[in-house]
Amino acid sequence: MRILVIGGVAAGASAATKARRTNEDAEIVLFEKGNYVSFANCGLPYYIGGVIEDRDELLLVTPELFKERFNIDVRINHEVTDIDSAAKTITVRNAEGESAEAYDKLIIATGGKPVALPIKGIDSDGVYHVFTVPDADAIVSKLELGMKRAVVVGGGFIGLESAENLRAKGLEVTVIEKLPQVMSNMDPEFSDVLIGELNDKGIQVLTGLGVSEITGEGKADGVILDNGARLEADMVIMAAGVRGSTELAEKAGCRLGETGGVWTDGNMRTSVSDIYAAGDMVESVNMLTGKKVRIPLAGSANKQGRVAGANAAGGNMQFKGVLGTAIIKVGELTAARTGLNAREAAQQGRASASLYAPGFSNATYYPDAEPMIIKLTVEKQSGLLLGAQAIGRKGVDKRIDVLATALYSHLSVFDLENLDLAYAPPFSSAKDPVIMGGMIAANMIRGELDYCLPQDIPALLARPSTVVLDVRTEEEWEDGHIEGAILLPVDELRSRYAELDPAKEYAVYCGVGYRAYNACLFLKAKGYRVKNISGGMRAINMSV
């Protein structure tokens, strides 16, 4: 059996080695158009910033090792230009010319490529992507010449990580993002926190602005924005997203799915017999909704490649899909998400409610407890967990992974409040933020109490029938409060509640939502109409 693999980074390398482990007798050849296989592309921004000091760290596996350990014939600088699925051959081009290679099974792992904006100057010297080792090499060489100013186009993972790392090298950095927010897969308030952190690091962020031109005569010296403004720049990093490289699969006749990615079944088989596909250019199933999505991330690429390789070689494995789990470090902050936010839930026709669960990384009476904010999105009525977002300086990765595992398992908020997570003071609180989030959400779903979001406050204040009630202490009130709210500390509420007008509705807040929760239940029992402003001042200010 002859197995050919096209593409040698995450999915292709995983596929080839898993094929070998599944079938010792197969002939396996891997074609990579670039100069490197199986490199750590997620590490490239950190190599640019010097966080990863040794370039060799990026090069996980060499062609020699593929040969010796796996008896896999890796051919770098070999570009596959065509696939004839009827003849079961591929056309390969390298420096010496073109040749045809026959296959019994073919695995396409062509990955993606950076979106190329159709603007003047895009091909100038000084314009870079952060996508391959040569990309990073070029940037590092350029930096050694003493760059002063960089513009990063795109406020997603690669854009923000690159911006931070260029700033660490001493450059003045501006991030340009066409959308109104960075990290468009999270809710806007999380973007605001990240922008604040970037600003604190001395990075300027301009949202809602596109780039219309890169200036300079063959050598970039600045960018012109949508609004006509011009920014000077010694270098321009293009990080406006990644597009799946589906062309080869299309030439083979592989069907594209509704997302524009290559369609596969759960065995990573394409619509064309004997052709498998894996990695950034395939579409996956969202395990929660059953709908097709395209989320090009390393974790999925590795898993898909492993499944494709096993099955191409005669095995029988399944890739179950994705949840859209993602994480980014920005300065000292971690922001992460999994599943659906309210907007995505609505697109799926799911009636959802979102709420904030502010917490701490570990017991507050133990040193170095850091605040975090978790935002849960849950299905109304059923209480099924639909998604989560979180931000903080410590322990966010843990909570999002727990929530991703809960999502995988279709847990509800009634499960979250019953999780048996590990508690000792250095690691968590007796009620972990995830469990606390479950408790808050379960209280809501059980109908104990209504919640609203900080984003609703302007509308609440505008409504004459509603009063925004602060139940914190006077000291906290004086340190800052919602303009237009009234103060009645929770610990005076039992003696003073008669001061409140039973004809009004009260939207109640405190520091993180706990005192307001108690105040609301008291007032509700006394006949008042109440809502808890979820997450209190912590969520209102998104202070982490």
Next chain:
Amino acid sequence: MRILVIGGVAAGASAATKARRTNEDAEIVLFEKGNYVSFANCGLPYYIGGVIEDRDELLLVTPELFKERFNIDVRINHEVTDIDSAAKTITVRNAEGESAEAYDKLIIATGGKPVALPIKGIDSDGVYHVFTVPDADAIVSKLELGMKRAVVVGGGFIGLESAENLRAKGLEVTVIEKLPQVMSNMDPEFSDVLIGELNDKGIQVLTGLGVSEITGEGKADGVILDNGARLEADMVIMAAGVRGSTELAEKAGCRLGETGGVWTDGNMRTSVSDIYAAGDMVESVNMLTGKKVRIPLAGSANKQGRVAGANAAGGNMQFKGVLGTAIIKVGELTAARTGLNAREAAQQGRASASLYAPGFSNATYYPDAEPMIIKLTVEKQSGLLLGAQAIGRKGVDKRIDVLATALYSHLSVFDLENLDLAYAPPFSSAKDPVIMGGMIAANMIRGELDYCLPQDIPALLARPSTVVLDVRTEEEWEDGHIEGAILLPVDELRSRYAELDPAKEYAVYCGVGYRAYNACLFLKAKGYRVKNISGGMRAINMSV
């Protein structure tokens, strides 16, 4: 409605406040025999060590706050001495004398108390528990007098945490543990690592030895061990476990369960009508096995208290049970566990296999990646996850919480390998250690490859038909290898495998198990009988 709560720490305080939130009109009285309510008992060792500097940090909530915020009448220094469940009254004793209090609903949260060993000198001055705020106060006062030597009796959570904190105060510390290992809820190899870490901190650990006497005339000056040896000590910390305080519940006629803890249903109702129970003296259901267990930990106590309080006040909530998740920090190490180990699985009649998944806290090409070892226990055939243990210096808490969530959800290894966890280089690897563990275990369950454990090596070496084969490099071999093994580096295996005797069975190891995995599959394809020694040298040496 009059609700009485007996006990005011984790379960009792949670019960009382949840009862109030559930029923504003109930009269709620909480009786606590000690001087403090709702204190942070898990923080006591760290207060002794000065890690928690401010004593007030331990005192989470005061009686005054209970009154003002919750209208709960908290009576400290009030001991409940009897319950008459027919008359629905309790007998309460305080400094002024005894009185009877009537209840409509009663919540018993009497918790536990330290096991008192029946040995001479146990009541001497200088012998302490680490169980209450006054206990900690007494130890702190004693330390201020300039103590030199401490003996800690017991190598569980409180014993090890106390030992470390006393060492941090400059004392010579010896831990005595009657069992052959510390942390008896983990496998022995994890105990070995923890003992090594304690030794590195200058703490002596003696296992397999009990204490037969505490010496000194009314004032402890040492201990005599089972073997007759004597250790000098200025202070003796008794941390030989916690026994549930079931006496009051028994007086009320509440049935004890098979574990000796107070029996309750999922609503935390005891066998006696209108009496609920929560906390360290009740038994819980193990969510995985459905069997009753008694695991006195703060997380469960809080959750049980909340459920008992809600239901006593007219609500309807469920406590679903426990998984035995637990975690401890020892020096710079974190050790954690959840679910069942192989021994516990066997006790439940489950055929299990265990294997090691060595990994790193984050991508190894990113700074500060720390090694960790996860040990998974899975059901044979089905691949159902039964339990996990883990140890390392960073990120262990995250992995055990993910695995606890997987256990809660009855996931199998085929699910673990498909989890969509958050990956960016600072947080994980593209294949997180949990996912990698799932992949290894799934390969085993699918029958791709047989595994054995490092613990099997002596038996393997003793068997003439078996060869222990090291497939690492010569450099690694020279740095240390299994005595009696032979060397054939994996990358020379394809050209040299004919040197191996097809009549023998090969037990193969490498650094962490990955090269051995590839070597095994190659040799298996060539007709050899092979086994992978799970976890390789990392697990053999338990090096983290």
